[in-house]
Amino acid sequence: MKSNERQEINTLLQEIDGLLSAPFRFMEVCGTHTVAIFRTGLRSLFSDKLKHVSGPGCPVCVTHPAEIALGMDLAEQKDVVLTIFGDMMRVPDHRGMTLKELRAKGAKIEICYSPLDSLKIAIENPDKEVVFWGIGFETTVPTVGATIVQAQKMGIENFSVLSCHKLVPPALRFLVTSKDIEIHGFLLPGHVSTVIGVKPYEFLAKEFNIPAVISGFEAIDILQAIYLMIKMDIGGNVRILNQYTRAVKAEGNKRAQEIISEVFRPHDGLWRGIGTIEGSGLEISDKYSKFDAKKRFDLKFQDVKEPKGCRCGEVLQGKISPDKCPLFGKKCTPLSPVGPCMVSTEGSCAAFYKYGLGSND
Amino acid sequence: MDTILLDHGSGGLASQRLIKEIFVKHLSNQILDSLDDAAYLELNGKISFSTDTYTIDPIFFPGGDIGSLCVSGTVNDIAMLGAIPRYLSCGFIIEEGMDFDDLEKIVESMANTAKKAGIYIVTGDTKVVPRGSVDRIFINTSGVGEVIMDTPLSGSSACPGDVVIVSGTIGDHGLTIFSTRKGISMDFDLKSDCAPLNKLILELITRIPQIHVLRDPTRGGLATTLNEIALQSNVGIEVKEEDIPIKPGIKEGCDILGLDPLYLANEGKFICILPKEYSTNALNILQKDELGKDAKIIGQVVDSPKGKVILETPIGGRRLLSMLEGEHLPRIC
Numbered sequence: 001m002k003s004n005e006r007q008e009i010n011t012l013l014q015e016i017d018g019l020l021s022a023p024f025r026f027m028e029v030c031g032t033h034t035v036a037i038f039r040t041g042l043r044s045l046f047s048d049k050l051k052h053v054s055g056p057g058c059p060v061c062v063t064h065p066a067e068i069a070l071g072m073d074l075a076e077q078k079d080v081v082l083t084i085f086g087d088m089m090r091v092p093d094h095r096g097m098t099l100k101e102l103r104a105k106g107a108k109i110e111i112c113y114s115p116l117d118s119l120k121i122a123i124e125n126p127d128k129e130v131v132f133w134g135i136g137f138e139t140t141v142p143t144v145g146a147t148i149v150q151a152q153k154m155g156i157e158n159f160s161v162l163s164c165h166k167l168v169p170p171a172l173r174f175l176v177t178s179k180d181i182e183i184h185g186f187l188l189p190g191h192v193s194t195v196i197g198v199k200p201y202e203f204l205a206k207e208f209n210i211p212a213v214i215s216g217f218e219a220i221d222i223l224q225a226i227y228l229m230i231k232m233d234i235g236g237n238v239r240i241l242n243q244y245t246r247a248v249k250a251e252g253n254k255r256a257q258e259i260i261s262e263v264f265r266p267h268d269g270l271w272r273g274i275g276t277i278e279g280s281g282l283e284i285s286d287k288y289s290k291f292d293a294k295k296r297f298d299l300k301f302q303d304v305k306e307p308k309g310c311r312c313g314e315v316l317q318g319k320i321s322p323d324k325c326p327l328f329g330k331k332c333t334p335l336s337p338v339g340p341c342m343v344s345t346e347g348s349c350a351a352f353y354k355y356g357l358g359s360n361d
Numbered sequence: 362m363d364t365i366l367l368d369h370g371s372g373g374l375a376s377q378r379l380i381k382e383i384f385v386k387h388l389s390n391q392i393l394d395s396l397d398d399a400a401y402l403e404l405n406g407k408i409s410f411s412t413d414t415y416t417i418d419p420i421f422f423p424g425g426d427i428g429s430l431c432v433s434g435t436v437n438d439i440a441m442l443g444a445i446p447r448y449l450s451c452g453f454i455i456e457e458g459m460d461f462d463d464l465e466k467i468v469e470s471m472a473n474t475a476k477k478a479g480i481y482i483v484t485g486d487t488k489v490v491p492r493g494s495v496d497r498i499f500i501n502t503s504g505v506g507e508v509i510m511d512t513p514l515s516g517s518s519a520c521p522g523d524v525v526i527v528s529g530t531i532g533d534h535g536l537t538i539f540s541t542r543k544g545i546s547m548d549f550d551l552k553s554d555c556a557p558l559n560k561l562i563l564e565l566i567t568r569i570p571q572i573h574v575l576r577d578p579t580r581g582g583l584a585t586t587l588n589e590i591a592l593q594s595n596v597g598i599e600v601k602e603e604d605i606p607i608k609p610g611i612k613e614g615c616d617i618l619g620l621d622p623l624y625l626a627n628e629g630k631f632i633c634i635l636p637k638e639y640s641t642n643a644l645n646i647l648q649k650d651e652l653g654k655d656a657k658i659i660g661q662v663v664d665s666p667k668g669k670v671i672l673e674t675p676i677g678g679r680r681l682l683s684m685l686e687g688e689h690l691p692r693i694c
Contacts, residue, residue, distance in 0.1 A: 009676045041678015086619075113543065113618075219676045334686040345619075355680040357671075 005220060012223045013045055019230050020049040025182055026226060027175070027318050029168060030189030031058035031346025032217055038355035040219040050226070053318035054348035056171055056271060057189060059136035060087045061316060061340045061347045064270035066301045067164040068093045071133050074162060074297060075099055081108040081125060083118035084133045087344045090337065094304035115147040115161070122151070122159035131293045134163045139191040141165050141282060142256035145263035148284070148291045162293040163284055166269050168192050169200040170280035176208045181317055185229035186212035187222065190244045195260075197252025201240045209238050216244040263288050272340065273306070273313015312339035315348055322352040329353060363461035370455070370489030383465050384485060387472040392448070392483040400483035402448055405507055409444035411435055412503035420467070420497055422541045424533075424552030425628070427500060428470030433557045433628060434579070435502040436478045440559040441575045441631065443510035443566050446478065451485040452501040457492050467498065478557035480504070506559075510566060518573040519594035523662040524640040526633040528561075528647055529554070529655040531583050532611045535625025540614065549610035554629035561650045565633065569643055574634035581685040582624040584670065586632060588684040592668045600660035600682060603675045624685045634662060 028034060034054045037043050043052055056062045072093045075082040082099070089100050089111065103109045108128070112118050115132045122130035134144045144161060151159045168189060175181055188201055193214045204210045211232035215225035225243040232238050242248055260282070269281025284292040293299065306313065310332070311325040322328050322341065332338040334350050341347035345354075368375035385394065392400050415431040425433075432449065439446040451471070455464065475482050482502075534553040540546070558577070566572055574594075578586035583605070591598045607622050615622045629652060635643060640658055647653030672682040 006676055038680060039674075040676055041672070041674030041680045042676065044678045044680060045676070113545075219674075219678075354683045357679060357681055 009045075009220060009223060012220075012227055013047070016050060016223070016227055016230060017047045019234060020047070023049050023051055024184050024230055024233065025051040025053055026185040026187055026229060027053045027055040027183045028187040028189075029055040029057040029172065030187075030192065031061075031344065032191065033057065033187055033189065033215070033222065034348050034351050035346055036217045036219070037222060038351045042219045042222060044357060053183065054315070054351075055175060055318050056274070056316040058341065058344050058346040058348065059085075059140070059166075060091060060344035061312065062166055062271050063091070063135050063164055063340065064272050065094050065304045065306060067270060069302050069304050070294070070299045071162060072097065072099070072102065073299060074131050074133075074293065075102050075107045075109055077129075077297070079127070079129055081110060081121060081128045081130045082133060083110045083112045083121060083130060085135065086111045087346070088133060088135065091340050091343045092307065092337065094307070096307070115144045116150070119147050119151055119156065119159055122156055123154075126158060128158060130159050132159070132161045134161045134165050137166055137168050137189070137192050138195045138260070141264065142195060142253070142259045145259040148263050148288050149259070151291060152288060160291045160293040160296045161284065162299075163264065163282055165264070165282040166271065167266065167280050167282065169196070169203075170269070170277050171271065172201070172204060174274065174277045174280070175317065176204065176210060178317065181319060183210065183318065184233055185210060185226075187225055187229070188212050188214040188240070190214060190216050190247060193242070193244065193248045193252065195253050195256045197248070198240055198242055198250045205238045205240055211238045212240050214240070214242045214244050214248050216247065270301075271316075273316050307338045310339035312341045312349070315341050322349040323356070325349070365455050365457060365459045365461060365464060365489055367457050367489050367491065370487055376487065379487060383468050384487075387465075387468045388475070388482045388485075390481045390483065392481060393485075400448065400450070402483065402505070404447060404505060407508040407513065409439045409442040409446075409506045409508050409513065410504070411438040412501065413438060414499060414501040416496065416499045417538065418496060419538075419541050420463070422553055423537055425555035426467055426470050427498060428467035429474045429555050430628060431500040431502045432471050432474035432478065432480075432482075433555050435504045436480060436557045436559050437577050437631070439504050439506040440562045441514065441577055442506075442508055443514040443572075443575065444506035444508040445563060446480050446504055446506035446559050448481050448483045449475065449502050449504040451482055453485070453487045454495050454499040455487065455489045456495045456497050457489050459497050464498070474557060478559055480559075510570060514566075514572060514575050516574055516576055516590045516593040519590050519596050519598070519634045519662045520573060520636075521596055521662050521664040522637060523573055523634045524637045524658055525587070525598060525600065525660040525662065526635070526640065526643055526647070526656055527578075527583065527606065527659050528558070528631045528633065528653045529629070530606045530608050530611065531578065531627050531630060532607055532615065532622030532625040534628040535582065536611050536614050536618075536620065536622070538626070539618065539620065545618070547610060547614050551610060551614065554627060556629035556652055558629060558631055558652060561647070561652050562631070564650070565643060565646055568646060569635065569639050571639050572633060572635045572643070575631055577631045578627050580626050582622070582626060583632070584621075584623040584682050585685045587670045587682065590632070590634065591670050594662070595667050597663040597666045597668075598660060598670045599663055599673065600670060601673045604657055604659045606655045606657050623682065
């Protein structure tokens, strides 16, 4: 880092502090932001008046236990190769079982960087049913959609997707309409916004008068975004601003949006600790229904419960800080996690445990 | 191309052929060549003794292979006590069907590394197991060396006020293995740092016997090793992120793959902790050697928080640098 960047950060921190006469609580809803705020040490530099709250931005964390049960069910089926993003490996299901344990018992589970890797596995193993477990937000959905289109074109018969994808704007609406959540500003996700653009967030300012800024992932990006948020909050001119213009276009990525609407359709999504949020999930559209693992394997949601004592649901909504959960750091650690927020490297409990020097609340 | 068969591990003629045509051919020395049931050794004084079993996928990777790794790894472990490694044993578990040529390449690489380190491989064993029982080849090496320090170096000897030096860039080996395994190519010369460090260490401990700790940050990486030392010595360690030498390509590669270089394995680096007054001298010695040319002071030992490592970030923030828990898995996006 150049010394003038460090200077710029110090100046911004001082200016933010000067602007604030009362505590300002901002929420980020992106796992990469969670990690960046801790990892850069930015959190340790915030004054007492600036409160950082992590929202439902970690793809693994928001995956509902009933969805986890579906994935586990698939992994246990003979002739199925379940392909996943690495973070899913250690999420305990309602029985406390993980994919890692299933793999040790002989289940075929492969970690992929891209759904295209999964398609490749399907092509190489025509006698196996290869399922890609699609989790995450608008960022990862276009590639999954493109893979399904590709599979269709190639006439691949043994590939399908378990879609547990989620959409960010409906979750934001849920949060701001919840009575017991106090948020003064949103740090909006840079990666998701490259796909969806600025418009889907406008309701935050127009209907709820909450300032929000799309931000990049460097410490200086995040601080600039916070500064802009506070300025708007004080000045009264509340809008959605885009600090991350080097990557995010106002209209987003049209091609990616087209793929999403070509292959998927919104449905009521299930969120851990929250439950159903209207129109917040994505299921595979009729045109591509043969690639829908839920239909292909006739998977049905079971009535499963959250692990006993786990408060991930409240952590995900920013209602409590991770260290306020009685299991934090005791029964629940990254090595033996009880809830998903401790599993994923992007989970707020894991970040708090891994990097934290104390509470900012 | 010849392949290894179960016959080669039977102890009969095929085994004899394997021993002569591969092992003795490349590893030959007076002690090994006697081909008795055990090696007859002469050693002086206090002994440093270490063992490690090597299983790596892929077995050949840029910058090394399982052969160079299994010699360097054990040689380095022996040396970290403040010792001169002398003799190694090697035990092979080979999957039937392995290419004869691949095995020969591995043994040749072991011989070259042993030569570089100035040690002898003096005894060995080979087992061949049915296909599927192991992944191509597993190698165990054990070794002994002569401790030349009055008190052997230990991870429990770090003292507040000491300086922490790392002997070079970190993350090279871990990222090389990871990206080779995944078939991801990087647009820079990515290779493992796998190397025997004993000669450099010998020079260092001979000239600066005041050194408190030497430790190689292999599995779990720099972060985990620093935490182990902090716990063992019951001290705190403060490290400046900006001062940790990491090649720019490694940093970028890790960013893309969702990995943290501070947790990636190294096979040719060590951490040296010593009283501040000797740190300049230590740096000079290290930097003159090819294996230590990127050595840097990265932090200091403090009294508290005990058992913890604190990282000062480039923007001046502070955070915990915790130990690796479980498997290092790449994240989603």
